[in-house]
Amino acid sequence: TSGTAEDDNVIKIGATPDGYPQYYYENNELEGFSVDMIEAIFAEIGYEVEWVVTDWTGVLASLETGKIDTVANFAQTPEREEKYSFTEAYYYSRAALGVAKDNDTIHSLEDVKGKQVGNVTGSNYQNVLKENDPNDEIEIINYETADVIHQDVASGKVDAFVTGREILLAQIKDKGIPLQVVGEAFGEKLVSLPFAKTEENEALIAEINEAVETLRADGTFQDLSMEWFDEDVTISQDEQ
Amino acid sequence: MIKISNIKKSFNKSVVLKDISFHVTDGEVVAIIGPSGSGKSTLLRCINFLEKPDSGKIEIGDVTVDTTKTTKSEIQKLRMQTSMVFQHYNLFKNKTALENVTHSLRVTKKLNKKQADEIGRNLLDQVGLLSKADSYPISLSGGQQQRVGIARALAVGPNAILFDEPTSSLDPEWVGEVLRVISGIANKEKTMIIVTHEMKFAREVADKVIFMDDGLIVEQGTPEAVFDNPQNERTKKFLRNYQKHSSVEMDKENGKFALL
């Protein structure tokens, strides 16, 4: 639990490796942008990170029951804030649409109205899509994993994929995912670390917030972001 | 007409039928007697290919089968020539007594329910089981099951009927009754092969008696010839007990188990 985590300076973080470059397995080690960011934060405040790898269901259940202390890559939303206390954001996720390479009909959010858009269950991207779809014209098709959506979009069974823009760009560039990103990024959300609402955790959150400030200020965040995405996702687009 | 020529059958290493040939003319009743384990049931089962003979020829009516090379349709034709009463009855467990008798009529002869039931009830009546028409085999006594088995075999009315100890579980009254039913059929010129341990029964119903021992036909002839004047030593020895049985009353004074 978070109590013991502080005692022995080990922090248990739940993770669902969902693919390069966010986090993935290589040589039995967790790698990726999220991994580097979070390990940098906890190194700064002198904690050791213990990754607990399960599927998304397990991550949420573990957080809820205190089997882990926090979760990586968890967008901060009003509903989630009711249940958990969040740290300062360590990066800003932006959604975008991915479509088949040969698709020349969809160029923007407007073009998917009346069409089907694939989404990975539990991701926050469907929420941002809905925010941009006041008349409820987009049909969201939920999937368990992204790999199947890639195929369905590429083969035209589903029109588009809503997901993290930078992630998809990196996957297309480095791993040859048969999609292209279209239109503007939209729906910026803060990604920060959730903790159960306890007093000890409030103290920990304060510590983490300080570390986030430091790392942002000294350029560590920016370096990591450039390394993985060729752009800086650790600051809000609005500020850019 | 049934003609069996040089039938041989072994299970694994043990030879059960060694070289069996005999024939039965139309309407003839043949009784097969012989010690337990001599191969009587196996012989009947070979005749309708429930057991595949190793070699030999089987002729029933106009169907002739060389047992070393048979086709499915030949076997099916052969089986259509006979019906069988099993030593262990083998009643259809999922059918009532009546359905046991009528099911084949409905399926193979395409009779409708009314026609089949009429035949079935008539036969059940003859074997004294009309009141058990709707009972399932599990709630019938041994003798009742045996009688249903007989009615079932009689119902299909084939060329010939093979009986494997059809009265083993019957009391003297029912032995008599079943005998009458069977003889009613015998009078209709039905060919029958009856395996039995009841020598009296054999003597009464048979036109010909075949005595088997150890997979061979040791002696065959009219009941009178075989029972009253057996030629072979083995036959004599086998029938000695039967004769002793008959004369038990005389020995009775010598002590309780004098006949032994």
Add this chain to the structure above:
Amino acid sequence: MIKISNIKKSFNKSVVLKDISFHVTDGEVVAIIGPSGSGKSTLLRCINFLEKPDSGKIEIGDVTVDTTKTTKSEIQKLRMQTSMVFQHYNLFKNKTALENVTHSLRVTKKLNKKQADEIGRNLLDQVGLLSKADSYPISLSGGQQQRVGIARALAVGPNAILFDEPTSSLDPEWVGEVLRVISGIANKEKTMIIVTHEMKFAREVADKVIFMDDGLIVEQGTPEAVFDNPQNERTKKFLRNYQKHSSVEMDKENGKFALL
């Protein structure tokens, strides 16, 4: 000693045993005869509680059971008093002939394999099946299975043995042989109740004969009394066929099925 008092048993609506009382003294051999379906098997099955009687009292040796209120341990004690030969043999299908005989010795009497096998082989030898010791029931003939069943019941050597048509599948030779084996045991003062359709067999082995019809004991007495001088009309009718059977030779000249 076996004492059966006022046993009643129905299946659903039909009353199968109507009020059965009789007793058997130690070492006595009782034969139960009667038409098929009269309740003989059900009676035997009630005696060892394979069928729970609706009411009545059962006393065997020093165990007394009121059938309306019994405990598991009472039933177990009662069953330990008897063994049974089944009309349909009920051999253990997963055991060889030898194991069928020895299994209970090893399990209930804790004999070691050598001791049990010795007893088992000796008994199989007596019923002529030593050569089939390692065969499974499925590859035994009807009569062979029946003999294994007899050997199995004899092996446990209980107070009393219940036989349900123990010779129905046996030829005259083996009937004689089994008779000798059983009588060997009878001479050891073993109490026996034997259901049989073979009147001669009943007459030869029994000290007392019980004639059952339709769930009731119609007549009982010494074999001489019941067979030679039956009092009840039903008994007379039942035995008429038996008597006719015996006199079949005289009738033979009158035609093939004269006795009918």
Add this chain to the structure above:
Amino acid sequence: MNFDFGYMIEIIPELIKYVPVTLYITIVSMLFAIIIGIFLALILVNRVPILLQLSKVYISFFRGTPPLVQLLIIYFGLPQLVPALNSITAATAAIIAFSLNVSAYLAEIFRAGLDSVDKGQAEAALTVGMTYPQALRGIILPQAARNAIPATGNTFLGLLKNSSLAFTIGVTELLAQGKLLATATLNFFEAYLAVALIYWGLTIIYSWLQTWYENHISKPYVRET
């Protein structure tokens, strides 16, 4: 952890809307699987030459590999080979995959059921002039069914829940909807328990039917007392 009982109850109506999808996929797949399974079992029991070897490979494959993989192969792999299948819907692919998968399991169950029927039953049927198919229909299958029903029920209930794998290829059924609600609201245990209750309810209804049917077809085999 504070369990929000009210929420659990509240979402049940929302979840129940997805019961038809689940039942549709499950029941249709089961029907196909039963038909294929019977044929496979007959081939196994009668040792029909060539077909026997083919059936064994089929059964081995479909029992041997995860249904998830079978689903992916059928949904993505087949259209690569047969472009005409490209328009296959996810639900159809799921039904095909589950039918094939379950048929392999049923083949084994039916084989045991057929084996458990006393050989004397078929023999008796043949001696009164029935052909093997006739004996099968009237005598052997009804007796085999009795034996096979409990394990078939297991397979059905297993499929009822495994059908949620269809979510992988985008079919939202009962469990998927539960997951969606769970991850959206983070009332995670409540959503899963609500789903479980609905499955349990369906199972109870199914069990009633099975018990009724078992009693019905067991009548001939049960001694009256």
Add this chain to the structure above:
Amino acid sequence: MNFDFGYMIEIIPELIKYVPVTLYITIVSMLFAIIIGIFLALILVNRVPILLQLSKVYISFFRGTPPLVQLLIIYFGLPQLVPALNSITAATAAIIAFSLNVSAYLAEIFRAGLDSVDKGQAEAALTVGMTYPQALRGIILPQAARNAIPATGNTFLGLLKNSSLAFTIGVTELLAQGKLLATATLNFFEAYLAVALIYWGLTIIYSWLQTWYENHISKPYVRET
């Protein structure tokens, strides 16, 4: 879709390292499930008063609800009620959940197996002085086993693959490792197929053993020809 065959082959050795985890969870759960299943089946067949009702609820629950939910309840829910269980490892929780889940299915299979044994067998055993447990051990169970093995094999193979649910609570076994490996290359289909091949291999080995055992115990029931 371009399939990277080389990658599939390449990761097989890496995946095989996770076979022991999968087998450990599967086999240990199966053993417990068999023991519990036999007891449940005996209670069902003998209609032991009170225990019968309890068993029915138990079986209904574990067959009726998704194994995923059972796993979540045991790993996350129970420690809330019994804090001592908090230290339970994920693998142990998985084994407990699968044991209970599978035992309910096996109970049904074993019940059918017991029912398929001719009542005369038990009767004969009782008349030669055996107690019911003795009859069970020597006569009834061996005959019931023959009938129950194919469906038990189904359940085992089902469990072999369902054990991958343990990933939900953090046990990385064969399928999970396949998924994890693919996160680096995003060659998910190749990974799934590699995993499927390994499962298939395990299944083939298991099937050999089962066939051998079936032949072994079927000897008494097969007529020589």
